[in-house]
Amino acid sequence: MFAKFIACEDGATAIEYGLISAIMAVALLTGFGAFSNAISNQFVYLSDTMTNSWN
Template sequence: MTNLLSRFFKDESGATAIEYGLIAALIALAIITGASTLGNKLNTQFTNISNQLK
């Protein structure tokens, strides 16, 4: 029983999976933020071009 408990406390595979999940979430957040910013800038640029053509 002691051996089972010591292996349970030394097992870090769950912690590693959580860390990878957090890293993936942060990367996804950065991509979403960057794409949103780029989209807003492109929308503004196309609006300016459209207004100049009128």
């Protein structure tokens, strides 16, 4: 019975898919954080440029 439990690989695929989706989620969140900072910096630069152009 124990040998049969060890040899069974039915749950391995689900675990692998779960790990892949978790890694992808972390990568997407990290990329979104970097992207949002870059966009924010661009808007601050644009705002400063427009403000200074009126002076």
